[in-house]
Amino acid sequence: MKKLVPLLMALMFFFPNMLSATTGITIYIDGNAQIFAQPPIIQNGTTLVPLRGVFEKLGATVDWNGKTRTVTTVKNSTTIILKIGSTKPTVNGKVTTISIPAQIIKNRTMVPLRFVSEALGAEVNWNGTKRIITINSKVVAYDVVLNFPVDRYPQTAAHIKSAITRGESSICTIDRGGADENREESLVGIPTKDGYDRDEWPMAMCSEGGKGADVAYVESSDNRGSGSWIGNQLERYPNGTRVLFVLNGNINGGSQSATPQPLTPGTPTPSTQQPSVAGKYRGPYDPFGMDRNCSDFTSQAEAQAFFIAGGGPKTDRHRLDGDGNGVVCESLR
Numbered sequence: 001m002k003k004l005v006p007l008l009m010a011l012m013f014f015f016p017n018m019l020s021a022t023t024g025i026t027i028y029i030d031g032n033a034q035i036f037a038q039p040p041i042i043q044n045g046t047t048l049v050p051l052r053g054v055f056e057k058l059g060a061t062v063d064w065n066g067k068t069r070t071v072t073t074v075k076n077s078t079t080i081i082l083k084i085g086s087t088k089p090t091v092n093g094k095v096t097t098i099s100i101p102a103q104i105i106k107n108r109t110m111v112p113l114r115f116v117s118e119a120l121g122a123e124v125n126w127n128g129t130k131r132i133i134t135i136n137s138k139v140v141a142y143d144v145v146l147n148f149p150v151d152r153y154p155q156t157a158a159h160i161k162s163a164i165t166r167g168e169s170s171i172c173t174i175d176r177g178g179a180d181e182n183r184e185e186s187l188v189g190i191p192t193k194d195g196y197d198r199d200e201w202p203m204a205m206c207s208e209g210g211k212g213a214d215v216a217y218v219e220s221s222d223n224r225g226s227g228s229w230i231g232n233q234l235e236r237y238p239n240g241t242r243v244l245f246v247l248n249g250n251i252n253g254g255s256q257s258a259t260p261q262p263l264t265p266g267t268p269t270p271s272t273q274q275p276s277v278a279g280k281y282r283g284p285y286d287p288f289g290m291d292r293n294c295s296d297f298t299s300q301a302e303a304q305a306f307f308i309a310g311g312g313p314k315t316d317r318h319r320l321d322g323d324g325n326g327v328v329c330e331s332l333r
Contacts, residue, residue: 027133029057038108040133046100047126047133048110051082058120058137064109071102071109073119080119084109091119142171142244146233150247153226155218156199161247163201163214172206172243174234176286182210190215197223197319203230224293235286281309292318294329303329 025040026033027049036053051071052062060075073080082089087101096119098112113133116124123136150157164170175182183204188211190198196217202208234243283302285292287310297303307320307328320328 025131025133027054027135029054029135030137036108038106038110040113041105041110043100047113048100048103048105049113049116049133051102051109051111053108054116054135055120058116058122058135060120075120078120082109082111089115089119142242144237144241145244145246146230147246148226149229153222153229155222156226157247159199159214159216159218160201160245162216164245166214168201168214169206169208170245171208172202172245173208174205174237174239174241174243175207176205176239178207178210179205182206182213185211186213186215193217195220199223205234228292228296231285231292235284281305287311287318292320294320294332297329297332300329300332303332 025042025047027036027040028034034053034057036050038050038053040047040049042048051073055062055073055075058075060073060078060080063072064070065072069084071080071082071084073082078092080089080091082102084104085101087098088095089098089102090096098115100112102109102111104110113124113126116122116135120137125134126132127134148157148160183200186200186204186209187198192198197220199216199218200209200213201216202213204210204213234241237243281287281302283297283306285296285306287306292306294303297306303320304327307316307318310318313321313324313326
């Protein structure tokens with residue numbers, strides 16, 4: 001036994017990686033599970049991940065200099081230089097410190113997990129219970145999450161999804177005061193079509209909306225129903241609230257599901273004040289907010305007051321006056 005102790009100490013000194021734990025850790029990058037030749041390990045309580053595998057998945061280039069045993073990583077305007085055995089990598093020339101030195105395990109450079117976040121600005125989380133690492137390179141700032149009911153409004157959901165895929169923002173920063181101008185700018189040159197609404201994404205009530213918004217024809221029943229639903233969800237939040245739209249459910253046989261974590265702590269307190277309205281309308285809806293249809297009102301008188309408060313026949317922003325006679329929702333009489 002006495003001879004065994006020095007042997008173990010020598011192994012720990014010369015081959016510390018032999019005592020590292022490789023305990024079934026899974027890495028998810030932007031929602032996709034990753035498989036690397038050298039999986040993550042835990043060493044002295046610190047999780048180490050393969051630098052090249054992770055950094056390249058995050059869009060960085062990685063170069064190795066065998067003579068100096070140095071790794072150089074570049075992504076956009078960020079340059080990282082890391083020397084094997086050192087705890088002092090540089091990021092854009094500025095020296096930083098990592099808890100455990102970079103090391104080579106099975107021909108792979110391994111670095112502390114947190115260095116990924118510090119170096120490339122990605123959001124990194126570790127779930128010790130499930131042994132899962134999540135890395136999110138597409139971090140966006142928002143205040144609340146709105147899970148859009150895809151199954152209830154599939155056409156509108158499909159448009160939102162395609163618009164976001166084409167580069168439109170998934171964030172809506174509420175700006176009710178700019179809704180009219182945004183709607184007018186986004187719909188310029190796009191004719192109306194019987195039975196369909198011209199759906200805009202980002203929506204007119206979002207500061208991201210307006211000129212250049214993605215516009216598609218969506219059946220009126222689907223679009224107005226979704227508009228009413230969104231309006232009800234957002235009415236309690238004040239202007240300036242950043243809302244992340246998440247699509248959960250099936251769209252044309254496919255699916256999309258995501259629940260990233262907010263960068264801003266907590267959830268904004270919903271406004272306790274009723275939306276400001278004009279005229280005699282004192283109902284629950286904002287005449288300058290999301291689209292409403294006749295089914296939202298309990299009487300024709302309520303719908304008419306709402307219509308007048310929102311500008312009346314001059315704008316008919318909610319398209320309640322189907323025949324243009326200035327009287328809305330006549331079916332409610």
